[in-house]
Amino acid sequence: MTRGAFQALPFSSANFFKHLSNTHCNPDEVASNPRAGYLLRYLSTLGARSMVVERHYTDGDYLEDFASYYVRCHRPYGRRCRRLHFFSCDLDDAKVLALVLGELKADEALSVQKSYLGFVVVRPLPSAVVGRTVLKTYPDDGGRRHYSVLLTFTAHLFGTPLHIQSLPFQEQDTVLAACATVALWCAFHKTHDLFDTASPRPAEITRTANRVLKGGRPIPSHSLTIEQMCHVVSEVGLEPELIDCTSSDVPLVSLAYGHLMMGLPVVLGVEIPGRGRHAITLTGFSLRTNRVHAQEVPIGAKSIPMIGLRIDELYAHDDQVGPFSRLVVVAPTATEPLILRTQNAQGKQFDMYPLVMLVPVYNKIRLTFLDVKKWLTRLTGVLLGFAQETSIEWDLHLVTSNEYKMGIKGSSLSRTEREIFLLRAQPRFLWQAILRIDGEQVFELLADATDMERSFPFLNASAIWRHAQFRADVKQQLVAPANQAALARILTPRFLDYLKRNI
Amino acid sequence: MTGPKAEEPSNTPNPPTEAKLNLRQLNPKDFAAELDQRAGEVEEAVARIEAAKVIRQDILDMEISI
Numbered sequence: 001m002t003r004g005a006f007q008a009l010p011f012s013s014a015n016f017f018k019h020l021s022n023t024h025c026n027p028d029e030v031a032s033n034p035r036a037g038y039l040l041r042y043l044s045t046l047g048a049r050s051m052v053v054e055r056h057y058t059d060g061d062y063l064e065d066f067a068s069y070y071v072r073c074h075r076p077y078g079r080r081c082r083r084l085h086f087f088s089c090d091l092d093d094a095k096v097l098a099l100v101l102g103e104l105k106a107d108e109a110l111s112v113q114k115s116y117l118g119f120v121v122v123r124p125l126p127s128a129v130v131g132r133t134v135l136k137t138y139p140d141d142g143g144r145r146h147y148s149v150l151l152t153f154t155a156h157l158f159g160t161p162l163h164i165q166s167l168p169f170q171e172q173d174t175v176l177a178a179c180a181t182v183a184l185w186c187a188f189h190k191t192h193d194l195f196d197t198a199s200p201r202p203a204e205i206t207r208t209a210n211r212v213l214k215g216g217r218p219i220p221s222h223s224l225t226i227e228q229m230c231h232v233v234s235e236v237g238l239e240p241e242l243i244d245c246t247s248s249d250v251p252l253v254s255l256a257y258g259h260l261m262m263g264l265p266v267v268l269g270v271e272i273p274g275r276g277r278h279a280i281t282l283t284g285f286s287l288r289t290n291r292v293h294a295q296e297v298p299i300g301a302k303s304i305p306m307i308g309l310r311i312d313e314l315y316a317h318d319d320q321v322g323p324f325s326r327l328v329v330v331a332p333t334a335t336e337p338l339i340l341r342t343q344n345a346q347g348k349q350f351d352m353y354p355l356v357m358l359v360p361v362y363n364k365i366r367l368t369f370l371d372v373k374k375w376l377t378r379l380t381g382v383l384l385g386f387a388q389e390t391s392i393e394w395d396l397h398l399v400t401s402n403e404y405k406m407g408i409k410g411s412s413l414s415r416t417e418r419e420i421f422l423l424r425a426q427p428r429f430l431w432q433a434i435l436r437i438d439g440e441q442v443f444e445l446l447a448d449a450t451d452m453e454r455s456f457p458f459l460n461a462s463a464i465w466r467h468a469q470f471r472a473d474v475k476q477q478l479v480a481p482a483n484q485a486a487l488a489r490i491l492t493p494r495f496l497d498y499l500k501r502n503i
Numbered sequence: 504m505t506g507p508k509a510e511e512p513s514n515t516p517n518p519p520t521e522a523k524l525n526l527r528q529l530n531p532k533d534f535a536a537e538l539d540q541r542a543g544e545v546e547e548a549v550a551r552i553e554a555a556k557v558i559r560q561d562i563l564d565m566e567i568s569i
Contacts, residue, residue, distance in 0.1 A: 180567040214566075223568035230563070244562050247555040249548075269567050276569040302548040320569065356562055374552050381545035385534050386526045440522050473526050480531035486538035490545050 005055055008091045011048040016040050019053050019084055024126035035130045035171045037345030038322035039120060043086055046117050046136060050091040057083035059121045061132050061201045065176045068203040069219065078124035081131060085157060089115040100158040116162040119155050128173040134166045137324055147284035147315060149265045151193040167283055169323035177202035180224035182319040183279035184232055187265035187360055194263055195362045197237040208232045226269060226356055238360040241368065245354035248301035252338055252354055253308030253329055256282055258369045259359050261397035266359050270352035277355065283324060286313035293331035300334065304380040307395040314340065364450045365429050371453045372396060372431045381490045386473060387437050395434040398449060401426035420461055442467040456494050463502035475503045
């Protein structure tokens with residue numbers, strides 16, 4: 001009887017759709033589900049060769065949905081799910097059983113474990129069959145793809161641990177979870193990992209959101225307002241950092257990067273013309289060696305040159321498409337704002353217009369990207385006396401002081417500099433601003449992210465000059481008596497004094 | 504341009520570099536004159552960043568529905 005607990009099969013569209021189906025949704029209907037189609041393509045690209053069907057799986061997220069809603073339906077929906085595991089090696093029943101029983105040679109078992117690509121929980125529901133899904137990311141493609149919002153996940157196949165780095169995904173059921181709920185659910189997995197805050201299940205997110213009344217019934221859930229989403233973020237113990245993406249002066253891609261680099265998920269509200277407003281969770285970006293955009297903000301708006309000019313794609317958990325879906329960044333023009341271009345499982349291209357960015361941040365992260373950018377804008381006003389705007393790049397991102405110190409430890413900074421940084425008490429969160437000129441890292445500043453907007457944010461002795469010629473040239477102008485009044489006007493007297501003391 | 508690589512987080516300081524940069528060489532008087540010209544532009548840019556931080560009520564009321 002226990003042999004019926006699983007079945008190993010070759011990975012194929014027929015097997016995949018068949019085992020995603022159930023009594024409420026046949027394989028043909030599953031095949032027409034865009035998420036199922038996307039997952040089939042995604043797994044094929046990852047090199048899936050076999051799948052193991054775990055026939056009876058109790059999934060906590062689905063169980064709460066079941067207890068909150070489905071159990072009280074007249075139609076008898078199941079309380080248990082099925083789980084499909086995917087491998088890039090060939091497997092049959094005998095080999096899986098040997099793995100589970102510990103009868104495989106160590107190197108063979110390791111090889112199977114290394115070929116693990118992740119799993120999909122199959123919900124016994126009509127249509128919305130794709131439950132919690134944890135899949136491996138695409139390879140980094142020579143270092144350009146950065147999936148920063150990941151956590152180490154361990155699935156247990158009958159007691160055999162299988163590890164991957166991923167972020168859970170699921171499609172909305174539009175009963176207990178619409179896209180906004182799912183986007184938050186994805187994000188909270190990572191914030192739980194980063195800050196040990198709550199990671200509520202979809203039904204709980206929707207219930208919490210609806211404590212802010214908006215009119216209309218909360219369940220079945222078809223939508224959440226931004227205010228409701230912010231309320232949920234507060235209820236899990238985080239602060240909702242909200243950015244209006246319709247403001248033309250915000251470099252959206254650099255701003256997203258600034259948070260993604262620390263592993264913070266970014267929930268993005270977008271407008272899809274002809275369809276409505278949608279929410280997705282950004283999970284990574286593609287960073288090119290050279291600039292791929294001439295500007296990040298529309299012509300006529302202002303922004304200092306930032307690293308977003310080298311980012312050509314963002315990656316997102318989009319419950320209308322699938323996990324780690326690709327969003328091509330289309331630079332703004334004089335008439336069009338920045339667009340994120342994606343495609344559905346049928347290959348049909350559509351555009352997303354960013355409306356609002358919601359970053360669930362730890363309460364001690366108080367200084368914002370835009371607060372620091374104001375100071376960098378002042379400094380860039382001076383730097384343009386040394387370099388053309390096209391050769392300057394600011395890389396501004398959040399980092400924990402512990403991660404920063406780990407990086408310092410192995411660096412080639414002098415012993416004295418390393419001592420200063422490593423032995424001094426630092427705030428838990430920092431904004432690290434790296435200046436590159438012609439691709440060379442020449443200067444770096446650290447701002448205390450736990451401070452307040454009105455204070456001067458840069459830490460004492462945190463200015464790191466990495467290029468002797470640049471340092472000498474800047475120093476010459478910073479101390480020249482003829483420049484003092486103009487420098488103080490652009491930088492503020494305090495920033496000027498800081499730079500002079502730290503050069 | 505070069506940037507952070509997947510295996511090398513950008514918070515890992517790079518070795519000091521002496522690659523030749525093509526920096527402009529201005530005498531302090533010309534430098535100051537340029538700064539004076541840019542001062543207004545910088546103040547405007549800073550004011551616009553400040554304005555961009557304001558979240559309007561219609562943003563909070565936006566319904567995310569698909």
